[in-house]
Amino acid sequence: MNFDFSNDLKMLREQARKFLAGRCSRQVVRKVFEGGAGYDAELWAEIARMGWLGTAVPEPYGGSGVGYDGLCLLAEELGYVLAPVPFSSSIYLAAEAIMIAGSEAQKQKLLPPMIDGSRIGTVALAEGMGNPSPEHIKAKVASGHLTGTKMPVPDGEIAHFAVVAARDEADDIGVYVVELSGKGVARTRLKGIDPARNQAKIVFDGAPAERLEGARGYAIIDELIDRAAILTAFEQVGGAQACLDMAKAYAVDRYAFGRPIAAFQAIKHKLADVYVAIELARSNAYYGAWAITAGAAELPVAGAAARVAATDAFHLASKENIQTHGGIGFTWEAGCHFYYRSKLLAVSIGSAPYWKDRLIAALERRNAP
Amino acid sequence: MDFNDTAEEAAFRADVRRFLEVNAKRKSATETAHRGRYIPDANLAESLARAKEWQAKKADAGFAAITWPRKWRGRGGSPIEQVIYNLEEANYAVPRGAFEIGLGMCIPTMMAYATPQQLERHVRPALRGKEVWCQLFSEPAAGSDLAGLRTRAERSGDDWIINGQKIWTSGAHFADFGIIVTRTDPGVPKHQGLTFFFLSMKSPGIEVRRIKQISGTSNFNEVFFTDVRVPDSQRLGNVGDGWKVSLTTLMNERLAVGDAPGPDFDDIFALARSLELDEGPAIRNPAVREKLADWYVKTVGLKYTKFRTMTALSRGQTPGPEASITKLVSASKLQEIASYGIDLMGMTGAVMDGEIAPMEAWFQEALLYAPGLRIAGGSDEILRNIIAERVLGLPGDIRPDKDVPFRDLKSGKR
Numbered sequence: 001m002n003f004d005f006s007n008d009l010k011m012l013r014e015q016a017r018k019f020l021a022g023r024c025s026r027q028v029v030r031k032v033f034e035g036g037a038g039y040d041a042e043l044w045a046e047i048a049r050m051g052w053l054g055t056a057v058p059e060p061y062g063g064s065g066v067g068y069d070g071l072c073l074l075a076e077e078l079g080y081v082l083a084p085v086p087f088s089s090s091i092y093l094a095a096e097a098i099m100i101a102g103s104e105a106q107k108q109k110l111l112p113p114m115i116d117g118s119r120i121g122t123v124a125l126a127e128g129m130g131n132p133s134p135e136h137i138k139a140k141v142a143s144g145h146l147t148g149t150k151m152p153v154p155d156g157e158i159a160h161f162a163v164v165a166a167r168d169e170a171d172d173i174g175v176y177v178v179e180l181s182g183k184g185v186a187r188t189r190l191k192g193i194d195p196a197r198n199q200a201k202i203v204f205d206g207a208p209a210e211r212l213e214g215a216r217g218y219a220i221i222d223e224l225i226d227r228a229a230i231l232t233a234f235e236q237v238g239g240a241q242a243c244l245d246m247a248k249a250y251a252v253d254r255y256a257f258g259r260p261i262a263a264f265q266a267i268k269h270k271l272a273d274v275y276v277a278i279e280l281a282r283s284n285a286y287y288g289a290w291a292i293t294a295g296a297a298e299l300p301v302a303g304a305a306a307r308v309a310a311t312d313a314f315h316l317a318s319k320e321n322i323q324t325h326g327g328i329g330f331t332w333e334a335g336c337h338f339y340y341r342s343k344l345l346a347v348s349i350g351s352a353p354y355w356k357d358r359l360i361a362a363l364e365r366r367n368a369p
Numbered sequence: 370m371d372f373n374d375t376a377e378e379a380a381f382r383a384d385v386r387r388f389l390e391v392n393a394k395r396k397s398a399t400e401t402a403h404r405g406r407y408i409p410d411a412n413l414a415e416s417l418a419r420a421k422e423w424q425a426k427k428a429d430a431g432f433a434a435i436t437w438p439r440k441w442r443g444r445g446g447s448p449i450e451q452v453i454y455n456l457e458e459a460n461y462a463v464p465r466g467a468f469e470i471g472l473g474m475c476i477p478t479m480m481a482y483a484t485p486q487q488l489e490r491h492v493r494p495a496l497r498g499k500e501v502w503c504q505l506f507s508e509p510a511a512g513s514d515l516a517g518l519r520t521r522a523e524r525s526g527d528d529w530i531i532n533g534q535k536i537w538t539s540g541a542h543f544a545d546f547g548i549i550v551t552r553t554d555p556g557v558p559k560h561q562g563l564t565f566f567f568l569s570m571k572s573p574g575i576e577v578r579r580i581k582q583i584s585g586t587s588n589f590n591e592v593f594f595t596d597v598r599v600p601d602s603q604r605l606g607n608v609g610d611g612w613k614v615s616l617t618t619l620m621n622e623r624l625a626v627g628d629a630p631g632p633d634f635d636d637i638f639a640l641a642r643s644l645e646l647d648e649g650p651a652i653r654n655p656a657v658r659e660k661l662a663d664w665y666v667k668t669v670g671l672k673y674t675k676f677r678t679m680t681a682l683s684r685g686q687t688p689g690p691e692a693s694i695t696k697l698v699s700a701s702k703l704q705e706i707a708s709y710g711i712d713l714m715g716m717t718g719a720v721m722d723g724e725i726a727p728m729e730a731w732f733q734e735a736l737l738y739a740p741g742l743r744i745a746g747g748s749d750e751i752l753r754n755i756i757a758e759r760v761l762g763l764p765g766d767i768r769p770d771k772d773v774p775f776r777d778l779k780s781g782k783r
């Protein structure tokens with residue numbers, strides 16, 4: 001039994017942790033949060049220089065080929081500090097979509113500039129209210145031109161291109177690469193719950209679209225979100241752990257009724273419950289890391305379970321962090337809300353009720369009577 | 370990451386399987402995984418004899434105390450080997466419930482404090498199941514606050530005279546020996562006035578009464594002590610050091626406590642799939658699916674947390690406080706699953722007739738014993754305190770009784 005990451009990967013995590021602790025303080029997050037730039041471009045460039053963006057991408061496409069388990073650990077660290085960079089959109093989603101659905105030539109062309117950080121990608125899936133499903137996809141591509149409205153698109157305003165889910169003339173679902181600064185594309189910034197995470201509405205009106213030729217059908221989306229669920233889960237576990245650490249630090253130092261509030265069972269038991277939720281989520285995420293790294297048939301079950309556990313744990317940890325801080329936690333200044341607002345992670349590839357249903361469906365398939 | 374055994378672990382597992390295959394009966398597919406946690410009351414003598422016979426076989430093959438030193442006829446093995454053995458044994462229908470407390474808690478405490486002669490006398494009969502041990506700790510007025518116990522031991526020449534009452538003692542009705550913590554000095558603060566002994570359960574003055582639980586069964590006892598004489602040579606640890614000795618026992622308990630036995634995710638999933646209600650199969654109901662997903666995530670979350678523990682054990686590291694998480698989460702989850710399973714059955718859910726209620730009324734039965742699991746071996750509240758203090762490093766509770774002589778402490782009517 002070896003249900004742990006290798007020592008090399010733990011070293012990678014340690015380096016990432018040190019780097020981010022020094023480079024990505026809460027002031028850095030706050031600057032992006034309040035400044036409206038959408039992301040920290042310098043931090044993005046530094047992360048790219050360290051090779052993080054290509055962790056799970058094979059060497060022929062410019063990556064380091066370390067593997068998904070390495071990417072999982074980086075995701076956890078990025079989540080811990082709420083790094084204001086388009087990592088999830090460009091790497092968990094766009095690069096993964098290209099790896100799943102791109103032809104050999106398309107991978108060679110599209111991936112290297114993403115990995116060196118010069119081009120940011122995103123995936124445009126949502127078309128308004130609802131969760132991922134074939135019926136949800138209404139955007140159309142005819143003679144290589146895309147028409148339709150995608151909303152919200154994560155990092156849609158800062159991405160150079162999007163991988164767009166759309167239907168072809170035969171009504172079959174595919175994914176298409178579309179340049180977002182080109183003709184036939186109109187982007188508007190959306191007001192989001194989390195100002196540190198850019199979101200846009202994108203109207204495509206005959207925009208040139210190149211189909212990813214390596215795979216077809218809605219199965220692409222299924223696989224894409226199963227994988228993204230695991231990577232996002234690590235980011236959420238990291239964020240939840242940061243909330244618990246913040247709450248602990250505050251509770252030990254805040255005195256009321258002549259004692260640190262951390263000595264009262266109302267606080268102790270609350271934080272114990274948060275700890276338990278995080279550990280269960282972490283264990284589910286670990287299993288997800290194994291499934292995605294091994295390319296296991298368990299991926300749909302592992303991905304959904306990791307997502308459900310991590311979404312619940314992060315929400316619990318972030319709200320109870322504010323509660324533990326009391327009135328101070330409710331102020332803009334305290335910064336607890338940065339984590340609380342990360343609700344975007346909980347809905348971006350489908351919300352919790354959707355993923356719970358998806359989990360049970362995957363279990364029904366696995367344990368077919 | 371991989372889920373395979375190392376070469377040594379695989380060899381050990383193969384040994385275990387060979388032993389079990391030859392000596393025990395494999396569970397049938399319909400046999401519910403965890404039944405048989407206690408020695409059943411019906412045909413007590415016969416059940417106990419079967420348990421003792423099985424224990425002797427296990428001991429002779431070297432599987433009864435895998436981590437004990439060879440000197441005491443243990444295997445000198447590693448904790449991971451114990452885990453492997455437990456997992457394998459769980460697939461077989463073997464008697465359980467008579468020796469766990471003795472071998473898991475009482476004898477390890479003896480090993481830390483008894484004389485070589487005493488160990489020579491007691492370890493082997495306990496290991497082979499010839500003698501059963503029980504643990505006399507909790508009292509009517511001392512549960513979570515164990516150090517508040519009132520059973521008195523007073524010096525009388527070379528002996529001690531014990532008077533008082535213990536409660537929740539599993540197996541006292543068939544135990545041969547017990548370990549007991551008593552108050553020897555009420556004039557000092559509560560933790561300082563305790564002293565620890567072992568004694569024969571056949572001693573004159575001991576009366577064991579069964580407790581009928583809300584489930585209707587009786588797994589625990591009240592034990593009354595009236596002028597029970599114990600020689601000073603059976604004292605474990607110094608006079609006044611009883612709390613320290615108790616902690617040795619309790620540390621072993623935390624390692625022994627695990628999953629709450631009863632219907633789990635797989636069982637409620639199977640139930641939801643098999644129940645055809647008027648509006649269609651229960652599994653098609655979105656509210657049901659959402660609940661099931663929550664339980665699945667908790668169930669496998671615990672399973673993978675155990676994998677992390679096993680990884681640590683396999684590397685010779687000391688595992689963290691995962692055992693507290695397991696009991697805290699699984700006892701409540703069991704209670705919820707049992708209750709919801711009954712809800713799924715609708716108007717017939719309240720029927721406990723094994724012919725009518727699905728899975729031989731397993732959910733109904735579990736609903737009635739689940740409350741005990743949230744209390745025994747560290748209540749939910751105590752476990753949360755342990756996590757908060759020992760894992761998260763938060764400060765201890767306010768203890769107004771800390772520096773007060775025991776006899777001056779306030780007490781209520783209960």
